[in-house]
Amino acid sequence: MPRQADHDQRRRQIAEAVWRLASRSGLEDVTLRQVAAEAGVSVRLVQYYFGNRDGLLLTSLEILNADAERRAKERVEAAEEAPTSRGTVRGVLLELLPLDEERRTRQLVYVAYFVRFLNDEKLGAVARDAPPELERLVAGLIAWGQERGEVPADLDPRPEAELLLAATDGLQTSVLLGQRTPEEAVALVDHQLNRLFVGVGYDRPGHPPGGRAGDVTAR
Amino acid sequence: MPRQADHDQRRRQIAEAVWRLASRSGLEDVTLRQVAAEAGVSVRLVQYYFGNRDGLLLTSLEILNADAERRAKERVEAAEEAPTSRGTVRGVLLELLPLDEERRTRQLVYVAYFVRFLNDEKLGAVARDAPPELERLVAGLIAWGQERGEVPADLDPRPEAELLLAATDGLQTSVLLGQRTPEEAVALVDHQLNRLFVGVGYDRPGHPPGGRAGDVTAR
DNA sequence: AGTGTTATGGTTCGATCGTATCAACGGGCT
DNA sequence: AGCCCGTTGATACGATCGAACCATAACACT
Numbered sequence: 305m306p307r308q309a310d311h312d313q314r315r316r317q318i319a320e321a322v323w324r325l326a327s328r329s330g331l332e333d334v335t336l337r338q339v340a341a342e343a344g345v346s347v348r349l350v351q352y353y354f355g356n357r358d359g360l361l362l363t364s365l366e367i368l369n370a371d372a373e374r375r376a377k378e379r380v381e382a383a384e385e386a387p388t389s390r391g392t393v394r395g396v397l398l399e400l401l402p403l404d405e406e407r408r409t410r411q412l413v414y415v416a417y418f419v420r421f422l423n424d425e426k427l428g429a430v431a432r433d434a435p436p437e438l439e440r441l442v443a444g445l446i447a448w449g450q451e452r453g454e455v456p457a458d459l460d461p462r463p464e465a466e467l468l469l470a471a472t473d474g475l476q477t478s479v480l481l482g483q484r485t486p487e488e489a490v491a492l493v494d495h496q497l498n499r500l501f502v503g504v505g506y507d508r509p510g511h512p513p514g515g516r517a518g519d520v521t522a523r
Numbered sequence: 524m525p526r527q528a529d530h531d532q533r534r535r536q537i538a539e540a541v542w543r544l545a546s547r548s549g550l551e552d553v554t555l556r557q558v559a560a561e562a563g564v565s566v567r568l569v570q571y572y573f574g575n576r577d578g579l580l581l582t583s584l585e586i587l588n589a590d591a592e593r594r595a596k597e598r599v600e601a602a603e604e605a606p607t608s609r610g611t612v613r614g615v616l617l618e619l620l621p622l623d624e625e626r627r628t629r630q631l632v633y634v635a636y637f638v639r640f641l642n643d644e645k646l647g648a649v650a651r652d653a654p655p656e657l658e659r660l661v662a663g664l665i666a667w668g669q670e671r672g673e674v675p676a677d678l679d680p681r682p683e684a685e686l687l688l689a690a691t692d693g694l695q696t697s698v699l700l701g702q703r704t705p706e707e708a709v710a711l712v713d714h715q716l717n718r719l720f721v722g723v724g725y726d727r728p729g730h731p732p733g734g735r736a737g738d739v740t741a742r
Numbered sequence: 743a744g745t746g747t748t749a750t751g752g753t754t755c756g757a758t759c760g761t762a763t764c765a766a767c768g769g770g771c772t
Numbered sequence: 773a774g775c776c777c778g779t780t781g782a783t784a785c786g787a788t789c790g791a792a793c794c795a796t797a798a799c800a801c802t
Contacts, residue, residue, distance in 0.1 A: 314749095326638070330550060330551070331551055332549070335789065335790080337790095345751095346750065346751050348750065348752075349750060349751080356790075356791070357789095357791090418637075418699075419547070419635050420548070421700060422631075423548060435697065436702065466711055467690050470689075470690045470692075470693030471693055472689075473693030474693040477689075480641070481640060481647075482651070554758080555759080555760065555761085556758080564780090565780065566760095566782095567781060567782080571778095571779070571780075576759095576760065576761090
């Protein structure tokens with residue numbers, strides 16, 4: 305029991321227990337006792353680091369959000385090395401699908417909190433931040449694709465970005481429910497990307513476009 | 524009190540209390556006592572009609588689902604009087620948006636139950652039924668539109684239907700969170716419909732197509 | 743070396759949970 | 773008329789909840 309513990313790590317350890325419980329069976333199973341047991345600490349320690357239950361729920365969500373933001377930034381930067389705007393947009397969208405355990409858990413946690421976002425201003429603020437920013441980002445990428453001639457110039461980037469993100473969000477739901485495999489969801493994202501991006505293939509460099517451009521764009 | 528009570532109405536009265544509580548603050552506030560208070564009956568009565576809490580949650584969801592199905596059928600039939608396949612598809616999609624209090628509550632209830640769908644087989648079965656059926660319905664309507672020359676023949680109806688429904692589902696989320704007005708969501712649905720349906724206007728009969736078809740289709 | 747603050751564990755308290763039990767009312771049936 | 777069962781109310785019980793309190797080990801600082 306050292307005097308100088310790593311508070312951030314301790315908080316993260318407990319927050320991860322909250323995520324697991326919330327994603328498994330919802331917020332009603334996120335009790336101080338269950339969280340303590342799941343994290344392998346005493347109830348007192350949870351109180352010490354988070355105060356009361358509201359603080360526990362809020363701080364755990366904030367940590368989750370910070371994680372998501374950092375992860376998204378990483379993936380955007382990685383995708384930006386790709387020579388096409390399409391690759392970057394695809395990277396952003398795929399961050400919204402439950403393609404690995406981390407993303408799956410994160411998205412389930414958001415769902416578990418969802419109804420609270422509407423009536424709890426503090427929680428709602430945390431949740432309402434991200435999406436508009438994403439829409440600006442994707443719209444900007446589409447506009448950039450237009451400058452590079454990868455996206456038809458007569459498209460309006462903003463609604464295209466909004467629809468793309470909404471569709472991905474809807475696919476997320478179906479994948480979580482097990483109605484669709486992650487692969488099918490990715491294929492549908494690519495299908496929609498095919499109508500936006502002409503003359504560029506998937507984010508694999510050197511992939512042959514295949515057929516006339518008119519075929520790829522499905523119109 | 525009377526020996527012969529209307530059981531269905533009683534059950535519905537209590538189920539509606541469950542919906543209100545669940546949509547307001549999540550399943551953790553759906554306790555027997557709170558439900559009884561919200562419905563204006565005694566706790567014993569809730570037990571009498573639903574057994575235990577699991578039964579209460581399950582049966583309330585089943586009643587909600589039956590309502591949704593009936594309402595969707597009504598709307599489809601009403602839309603089918605419209606002369607275009609587009610009007611019918613639009614009617615189906617708009618049923619998925621929180622455009623009135625009934626739809627809003629219904630969709631919030633689904634969200635409140637969501638994480639339970641994954642681990643509770645009984646609940647999951649109720650939730651997993653509807654969506655695939657919707658996809659077949661919309662895909663069929665698109666195919667019908669192709670026969671009538673309202674939809675380009677080279678489109679594959681199935682992925683178009685899936686994307687349309689996924690996008691609407693995603694828009695639902697943003698409207699519930701207050702990030703988008705219902706009007707904006709409907710506008711985006713129409714935007715996406717514009718790329719599928721050529722040469723037919725909105726479902727208002729006699730609405731002038733306006734400009735060349737190429738303008739309307741955004742491509 | 744002693745002292746004070748930080749970090750942690752254990753325990754208790756009143757409230758509320760789901761569930762079960764006891765009690766009573768009231769109309770349909772013989 | 774009288775019994776009886778469907779229907780409703782009130783209440784009790786054990787478990788668990790969030791929150792608070794007390795105790796103490798261990799390191800930092802002087």
